[in-house]
Amino acid sequence: MKTQEREKIAQLAADILRHKRLYYTGKPQISDAAYDALEAQLKQLDSEHPALSAVGSEASGQAKKVTHESPMLSLAKTYEVDELVGWQDGEVIVGSPKVDGNSLSLIYRAGHLLLAKTRGDGRVGEDVTEKVRWIQECPARLPLAVDIEVRGEVYCSTHAFSALVEEMLARGLERPNNPRNIVAGLLGRKAHIDLCQHFQFFAFDVLGSEAVLPFTSETEKYAWLEQQGFVVLPHTRIQDRDELTAFLEEMKRRMNEDEIAYDGAVFAYDRLALHRQLGATAHHPRFKMSFKWPGQTAEATIERIDWATSRLGLVTPVAVIEPVQLSGAKITNITLHNAEHVRAYDLKPGDRIEIIRSGEVIPKFLQVVQPGKGAHLWPEVCPSCSTPLQFDGVRLKCPASSACPAQTSGFILNWIRCAEIEDLSDKRLEQMLQAGLVTEVADLYKLTPEVLQTLPATKEKMAQKLFQNIQKSRALPLAKFLNGLGIEGAGLRTWEKLLEHFPDLESLLHAREEQLIEIEGFAAKSAEQIVQGLKARRPVIEALLKVGLTPKIPERAYAPGEGPLAGKQFVITGALSRSREEIEAMIRNAGGKAGSSVSKNTFALVTNDTDTGSSKMKKAKDLGIPIWSEERLMVELQA
Numbered sequence: 001m002k003t004q005e006r007e008k009i010a011q012l013a014a015d016i017l018r019h020k021r022l023y024y025t026g027k028p029q030i031s032d033a034a035y036d037a038l039e040a041q042l043k044q045l046d047s048e049h050p051a052l053s054a055v056g057s058e059a060s061g062q063a064k065k066v067t068h069e070s071p072m073l074s075l076a077k078t079y080e081v082d083e084l085v086g087w088q089d090g091e092v093i094v095g096s097p098k099v100d101g102n103s104l105s106l107i108y109r110a111g112h113l114l115l116a117k118t119r120g121d122g123r124v125g126e127d128v129t130e131k132v133r134w135i136q137e138c139p140a141r142l143p144l145a146v147d148i149e150v151r152g153e154v155y156c157s158t159h160a161f162s163a164l165v166e167e168m169l170a171r172g173l174e175r176p177n178n179p180r181n182i183v184a185g186l187l188g189r190k191a192h193i194d195l196c197q198h199f200q201f202f203a204f205d206v207l208g209s210e211a212v213l214p215f216t217s218e219t220e221k222y223a224w225l226e227q228q229g230f231v232v233l234p235h236t237r238i239q240d241r242d243e244l245t246a247f248l249e250e251m252k253r254r255m256n257e258d259e260i261a262y263d264g265a266v267f268a269y270d271r272l273a274l275h276r277q278l279g280a281t282a283h284h285p286r287f288k289m290s291f292k293w294p295g296q297t298a299e300a301t302i303e304r305i306d307w308a309t310s311r312l313g314l315v316t317p318v319a320v321i322e323p324v325q326l327s328g329a330k331i332t333n334i335t336l337h338n339a340e341h342v343r344a345y346d347l348k349p350g351d352r353i354e355i356i357r358s359g360e361v362i363p364k365f366l367q368v369v370q371p372g373k374g375a376h377l378w379p380e381v382c383p384s385c386s387t388p389l390q391f392d393g394v395r396l397k398c399p400a401s402s403a404c405p406a407q408t409s410g411f412i413l414n415w416i417r418c419a420e421i422e423d424l425s426d427k428r429l430e431q432m433l434q435a436g437l438v439t440e441v442a443d444l445y446k447l448t449p450e451v452l453q454t455l456p457a458t459k460e461k462m463a464q465k466l467f468q469n470i471q472k473s474r475a476l477p478l479a480k481f482l483n484g485l486g487i488e489g490a491g492l493r494t495w496e497k498l499l500e501h502f503p504d505l506e507s508l509l510h511a512r513e514e515q516l517i518e519i520e521g522f523a524a525k526s527a528e529q530i531v532q533g534l535k536a537r538r539p540v541i542e543a544l545l546k547v548g549l550t551p552k553i554p555e556r557a558y559a560p561g562e563g564p565l566a567g568k569q570f571v572i573t574g575a576l577s578r579s580r581e582e583i584e585a586m587i588r589n590a591g592g593k594a595g596s597s598v599s600k601n602t603f604a605l606v607t608n609d610t611d612t613g614s615s616k617m618k619k620a621k622d623l624g625i626p627i628w629s630e631e632r633l634m635v636e637l638q639a
């Protein structure tokens with residue numbers, strides 16, 4: 001289901017429930033006809049939506065105990081990378097974040113959601129079907145009429161938590177402590193079950209007969225689950241220790257930045273044959289392993305909340321706390337992420353809070369243990385430029401953009417990091433800004449060694465070095481150039497991927513959102529952020545080109561629209577001798593396109609396993625699409 005459609009459904013359901021409540025309390029706000037029109041619209045999009053049949057917001061009857069046909073085991077756990085590598089034993093594994101939520105089992109019969117149960121003790125859980133029907137990401141029916149069990153994690157993102165808190169307070173309910181507890185709380189409650197619509201669900205496993213589950217790898221399993229309308233976690237194929245280390249680094253970034261609480265990572269062998277072969281102990285499967293950073297929690301009191309303006313103009317809060325020792329470090333402040341976070345938890349000086357530090361991950365706020373007195377005061381003006389602040393949705397923003405020193409220095413600092421300009425520290429940049437030597441990023445390239453030498457503690461040799469380091473970045477790779485523009489929603493890997501489709505700056509600047517969405521792995525939201533972001537950065541890009549920057553475009557064997565595979569779309573199924581990403585890049589470099597599902601536009605399906613019963617193979621046979629071996633593809637690539 002498309003995000004827009006999901007949003008539309010959620011909006012309609014919320015409206016319907018609101019008007020239902022108003023009607024039953026004798027205060028209708030719209031006519032019966034207008035109400036019927038809302039129901040008709042929702043019925044058209046999702047005829048089984050629980051809002052259509054809801055009378056009040058109560059679940060009926062007692063929570064029923066239900067036995068899990070195959071037990072929901074816990075996972076083996078390690079804190080050591082070495083142990084993980086030993087367990088990997090040269091196999092390709094698939095890594096994904098471990099969501100700190102509640103496990104659910106969804107039973108589908110002929111493609112219809114029949115039963116949803118909590119994990120419970122792993123053998124017996126509770127029937128939560130009526131509540132789970134409210135969760136958009138647990139589809140009521142699947143495109144295929146299959147008998148399966150889908151397992152996953154139900155959770156509440158920070159963003160959803162904030163909305164949920166407001167709704168609960170509006171209904172006179174108690175403020176929930178944290179997202180994890182409220183998920184368990186609402187699933188176990190009989191009243192206000194419609195609040196479960198604030199929850200989300202990630203599917204991570206599917207059980208059923210081999211005849212209905214046509215895949216042989218963990219990666220294909222995720223793709224199949226997505227085809228059935230489930231949301232899956234971001235997942236990465238990992239071949240060796242280097243890739244594992246890179247993955248864990250990326251996980252740390254996600255743990256700090258994502259809207260979802262993760263408490264580690266989960267790994268599984270990619271080959272499902274190995275899963276069957278290894279089986280499970282009484283406690284945990286042998287083919288999966290979780291990794292955690294050793295974590296320690298502590299309590300601390302908030303002394304005050306400081307606000308700082310980021311390069312994107314967001315004004316973000318930091319709690320200054322009474323110093324505490326945690327995992328061998330003295331902690332004096334804790335990021336509170338954003339204004340929404342402060343509002344959702346009603347954070348203020350005097351609050352006793354619980355914090356956690358896992359490994360080298362930045363210490364994090366967990367929950368309020370004992371609220372302080374009084375109310376929190378919101379900052380009214382930007383702490384950097386004193387411009388009155390605005391609420392942009394749930395975020396507090398300084399509207400001054402480049403006129404705000406904090407945003408300018410943050411922007412330039414981000415450029416310096418992305419362009420890997422050595423020796424240019426934030427302190428030096430601050431001196432340059434104060435001396436008026438630099439007011440925008442392009443100014444860096446106008447600096448001469450003589451000018452640099454006027455900076456404090458900068459001798460001739462250092463000035464020369466700085467000058468050369470800056471000059472070196474004139475010809476940086478285009479992906480790094482774009483990354484340096486600090487566009488929200490895109491990282492270096494995003495730009496590299498985009499450049500495979502839009503080979504130079506000019507074509508990328510003219511890319512439209514629809515074109516980006518067509519690329520596999522691009523959500524509508526990030527497509528919009530990227531297109532809008534590039535548009536907003538036009539003056540910066542032009543200024544950089546004007547001072548003579550010549551970003552290097554990636555080398556391609558063929559011009560766009562040319563090459564031996566020009567205009568042909570290929571789909572891959574099953575494991576090949578190289579990673580799928582690598583093969584897809586080779587196809588694109590030869591002018592072809594790589595698709596994720598077989599359609600009449602597919603030129604050939606590439607596989608080394610012609611006996612596979614995968615859904616892609618079935619579809620290709622139905623549509624009469626040629627099947628190519630990897631070897632055949634390699635020959636055609638050279639043609």
Ligand SMILES: [Zn+2]
Pocket residue numbers: 309382383384385386387398399400404405406
């Ligand atoms: Zn400002």
